[in-house]
Amino acid sequence: MGSTTVALAELIAALGGDLLGGSDIAISRIAPLDEADAASISFLANSRYQSQLAKTAAACVIVGPAQAEAAAARGAAIVTPDPYLYFAKLTQWWAARTRPAVHAGVHPSAVVSPEARLGAEVSIGPLAVIEAGAVIGDRARIGAHCVVERDAEVGADTRLAPRVVLGYGCRIGARGLVHSGAVIGADGFGLAPSKQGYVKIEQLGNVRIGDDVEIGANTCIDRGALADTVIEDGVKLDNLIQIAHNVHIGKNTAMAGCAAVAGSTRIGANCTIGGAANIIGHLTLVDGVHISAATTVTRSIHEPGVYSGPHPFEDNASWQKNAATLRQLHTLRERVRALEKK
Amino acid sequence: MGSTTVALAELIAALGGDLLGGSDIAISRIAPLDEADAASISFLANSRYQSQLAKTAAACVIVGPAQAEAAAARGAAIVTPDPYLYFAKLTQWWAARTRPAVHAGVHPSAVVSPEARLGAEVSIGPLAVIEAGAVIGDRARIGAHCVVERDAEVGADTRLAPRVVLGYGCRIGARGLVHSGAVIGADGFGLAPSKQGYVKIEQLGNVRIGDDVEIGANTCIDRGALADTVIEDGVKLDNLIQIAHNVHIGKNTAMAGCAAVAGSTRIGANCTIGGAANIIGHLTLVDGVHISAATTVTRSIHEPGVYSGPHPFEDNASWQKNAATLRQLHTLRERVRALEKK
Amino acid sequence: MGSTTVALAELIAALGGDLLGGSDIAISRIAPLDEADAASISFLANSRYQSQLAKTAAACVIVGPAQAEAAAARGAAIVTPDPYLYFAKLTQWWAARTRPAVHAGVHPSAVVSPEARLGAEVSIGPLAVIEAGAVIGDRARIGAHCVVERDAEVGADTRLAPRVVLGYGCRIGARGLVHSGAVIGADGFGLAPSKQGYVKIEQLGNVRIGDDVEIGANTCIDRGALADTVIEDGVKLDNLIQIAHNVHIGKNTAMAGCAAVAGSTRIGANCTIGGAANIIGHLTLVDGVHISAATTVTRSIHEPGVYSGPHPFEDNASWQKNAATLRQLHTLRERVRALEKK
Incomplete structure (x- = not known):
């Protein structure tokens, strides 16, 4: 700098x-x-x-x-x-x-397929790999060691930091920013149990990411099983986030580090998801939902608002006593009921 | 596609x-x-x-x-x-x-040691690094930017997606699939405290992975301290999972995204571990244990079954009231006891 | 081996x-x-x-x-x-x-800027990228596929495992060890809301890491917004850890896998942070604080000691009953109070 x-x-x-x-x-x-x-x-x-x-x-x-x-x-x-x-x-x-200006051009060490389509003034960093059918928009910047697989698309003015993987057929729109280590388009986790162990469900969908999206370091967004995983315009994802297959994240929603969203869950627009929060699969969260850090969301949320769930922390001795009682909480309620009846 | x-x-x-x-x-x-x-x-x-x-x-x-x-x-x-x-x-x-057929062959930009052993019809992607003593099984596919370190082994028909690290001396069996960003064989976290700060315990074990194993994007499996970390046949690991040194995961066990297993813990066969669940070190979980998402497992489990532990989430106001009471839970129990005595 | x-x-x-x-x-x-x-x-x-x-x-x-x-x-x-x-x-x-000796030298496939400064006996692995202004200390070892961006510094005897990103202007001291996939110096997560969606706050600080620091695989340490993110001497970080912008971690503190620290939090010296624990932003933890695994720290800690917070896990049926009661805990306290008044 x-x-x-x-x-x-x-x-x-x-x-x-x-x-x-x-x-x-x-x-x-x-x-x-x-x-x-x-x-x-x-x-x-x-x-x-x-x-x-x-x-x-x-x-x-x-x-x-x-x-x-x-x-x-x-x-x-x-x-x-x-x-x-x-x-x-x-x-x-x-x-x-x-910051130093970035010069357009393809670094001689990059491996760019002749069947890739590069827009005007793109910059392709050292040792990047751009496969056949990939489309790189005007002025896009592909960092060192990135891999843009076949038929993937990077929108105009989007920047991939060094070492990003954009999987085959996946697409990110314009003015995006993806940080190092992010993996877009790995297989979703789809398995059918059988007597011989799990049988893989090939993931046939892609990842579709809108415009003005930022994706943090080492964050993973899996491709859909049949339909696509969708990240709408203006979404901001921090580091080390897991977005499972067929998740849909609405416009301008922001998620803090280490959050995780399981398969097929739909999150609305203008939501915020706190760090280390996790949302189980097949749920729907409406627009304007705010999830506190370290909260586990186990059912759909139909009303905007703030929702929380971390277990309170304490000095270890207090925690041990309270945790022991917590295991008997149901019994305690029965005892109160019995007292009330008297 | x-x-x-x-x-x-x-x-x-x-x-x-x-x-x-x-x-x-x-x-x-x-x-x-x-x-x-x-x-x-x-x-x-x-x-x-x-x-x-x-x-x-x-x-x-x-x-x-x-x-x-x-x-x-x-x-x-x-x-x-x-x-x-x-x-x-x-x-x-x-x-x-x-999907387009993958052609066997070594991309001219790959750096392959003459002392590596490549099987029949292997495919080595652009800019991959294969070190001396590495063994790549028949028809295995090593993606762009992978690093297979010295004496590591990749079984027949196994595929490493772009940008996987398989550390020295580590081994994955046949028909496996490892997604981008996975790190197999980084050092386990071993430290001895001393007056001058922590002293590193060099990790002298490897990682041994069986056949038919799938490993998700950005997942980490550390090498063992003395003996090996072991992942048995048919295990399926989702993204961003942490497997610490000397963990042992039994056959056909599946773990969802962001789960974590601390050092030396043994998980049985045919278990399922939910997303964002974590299991502390030096425990044993028998076969057929199912851990719900976001559960923290703090003691060994000797009976098959379903185990759960996330703190329930609520609207923020309710959570605050209940969390405050939770901090006094032990006292509340004492008060009920006192009432019962009367 | x-x-x-x-x-x-x-x-x-x-x-x-x-x-x-x-x-x-x-x-x-x-x-x-x-x-x-x-x-x-x-x-x-x-x-x-x-x-x-x-x-x-x-x-x-x-x-x-x-x-x-x-x-x-x-x-x-x-x-x-x-x-x-x-x-x-x-x-x-x-x-x-x-272990085989590492030979000093620059692998012919590495892309090293003539404006980078390499110390004595450094080793630069295959396909590594060292940008202009970068400084590599004596005997440092830069693994295959690493990217050391412009003006970044690696101290003497420090080793970067394959595929580490050290961002522009960031610095790690002497005798360090950084494992594969770690990303040091991605942007902190800084956003200003506006009517047109979030506006990015460019992150103008760097990451400063002391001597004798170990950083685990796929761990992320973000650059500061204005001032630097700071990791002091002797800190040990395990895998898949998230350190947000402007965090400060004191000397000889150790953090286990999947822990996360949100922005601007200050952790003292000689602390231990358990696996999957998370600490929200803008807090201060004094020296000698020990956080148990899977604990969410939501307020500053002013006294050394052990602090805990995971929700206890149980067989699923017990958990369901207790969790249901937990949602009515505040009411239960009111009922006990009413009984006491009688």
Whole structure:
């Protein structure tokens, strides 16, 4: 990552917002309020951190209208309706400015089938493998060691980090980002029991991923058994997530690390699934469902809302006592019922 | 995936079963009952879906003897003792027919040691690495970017999908299938505490995997500390599973995604381990044990049966109230005891 | 793995300890007490296994002073203050003796930027990619298929197993070991909600890893959002672990497989985190905290000690009854309160 120094005026010109204070102030760093120095721009997006505003050493703070006065009292401020969104766009602008440009072209060590179709200005990294029938959209970037199997498709402006597998016939749309180690299109886990042991059910479907999707490192999305596994536009998946065959994830749903969704489950749009949560198979979760971290979802959810389920943790001695009682909980209820009857 | 069209007669000739109805009906798709169209063959394996039989548009339905009459009343039917098993075999037949043939040979970009031993008709994909002493069985297929380390062995007809690591001295038997990203033979997690921090216990064992084993994407099976980690014939492991050093998994046991087994635990034959379940170390589970999803197994299981343990999930408000009470469960029991004494 | 035979005298010369019994006894295997034969050396580190001492067939047993007499009564013994630590060092000595030497040099198939800096006697495996600005320390070993991105640093004597990604600008110190499939420096999961869906927060920090760190297979450590994600010296991470952006893990802390730590959480030194445990974001755990397997940590921990939280597992019928009661636990408490008032 290179470094950069920018005047606030230049930043405002690129990203908008109302500047209170010196437009010639030079910024060379983005930092949280409590780690900011006199060359930093910071932001206040959560009122929990409001007390840090007076104390921060930041040269400039991005704030909402309600904090404009307090922020300006201590230095420069950029006022904008949604400071967190402004901060997100600032990081994008910053990254574009400081990261080395990627040059279009196919690295000579890549193994690209003559029957693959490469769009304009694509970049294919060292030792990548692009098989016959694969389609790589304009300006897409395929990292080192990626494997794009036959007839798979990568949309325009999508980036695969080094070492991603996109299985045969699978498709990811435009402006996507897939991190290293992700496996898209391994076989779903389909087995028929028989007297001679399990017989494999070949997985004949594909994976279809919409536009603007991000997929984390070492996350797995299996191909469907007969129909496709579907990830709709705008879905964001963190690392080490398991998406089983024929799962359907609705638009703009986000899932945190180590979550898992078993086969054929349908998750609605605009849901959030907490880290290490898991959802068993053949369920339906409607739009707007929020699952807390480490929750096991064992039945369908028909109403939007927040749902939780982790077992509370405690010091070990308390946990042992309570866990022992928990095993007799049903009996305890019977005893209370008996007492009530008296 | 190519497409195909096949007459029912041809299918019966290949797979058996009793055909009720037109042997010249053309099938070009396998589909679930509720997604089938007039060119589809479907199946009824679970009586839960029986109501879909009358409504399906499928040209032909695979059914058991009990449904033969109802199925034939609405169109063609294939009658067979185990419709799900028939369906599994149909998917295999379909895949063999529609997937491009794999050509034997070593891709020129692969790095194959002259001291490796390749069987007849093996296929070594682009950029694969096969080290000295490795043995690749007849007709085995090693995908792009695989690494088969020194003295490792891949059995006949086994397929490694792209980007699998099979560590030095590790062995997988015949007719296996390992999905992308799987790591077989990383070091087990062995550490001796000392005043200067942890001291590594070098892992001197290997991984031994039997015949007919399937291993999911990004699953890890660690090598043993002194003796080997053992996966017996017919075991099926889904994605993102962790098998620690010196675990032993018995014949025909199946484990769903994100399950984890800690060191030296022994799981019997014909067990099923649900997704995201985890089993702590140094335990023994006998044959025929079935662990529900998201269950934590903390002691050995000596009787076959179904065992469960996830904390029930609820709407967040209810969960908070119940979790708070749960922390005082032991006290609650004392209070009931006191009431009973009165 | 090659084999070796060694006289006890040679072993004592290399590793120390007091030998009771024949220094010319030949050892060709290290084995647990119950699997040892007449050519084996074994160890007794846990008094739980003391009963195996009299029965073992081992030629020599490593024991503490308290067991010296009993051990010598049955054959040769090595007496040392910490038998487990001695065993660990023995495995290292054994591995160094039996594993083939790694030759320094850059494999001709590797893609190494002329702007990368390679130290003395480094080994770069087949098809590895080393980008511009990367620094590889003396005697470091970069396995086949690794990707070390621009400006990343690998310390002296550190080994990356095949297929590790070390992202741009990330750094691992000396004497480290990273197993296959690990992804260091993928983007943290940072998103700002907007009316048009999530907007990506570019992750501008790096990952900084200290000396003597081991990282398991397919484990992910994300780069920081603004500041760095930090793993201190001596940390040991098992397989399939998720470390989110801006996590800080203190010195000599060990985490077992499938554990997960969400963003910005700070874990102290000398902690242990059990397998499949997960810790939510923005928490602080002080030094010396031990989290049991499968525990979900939902608040900061300010006192050293052992903390637990898995839901107890049971046979399925008992679990169903108790889980049903659990959903009414708050009501049950109210009923006990009502009874007490009477």
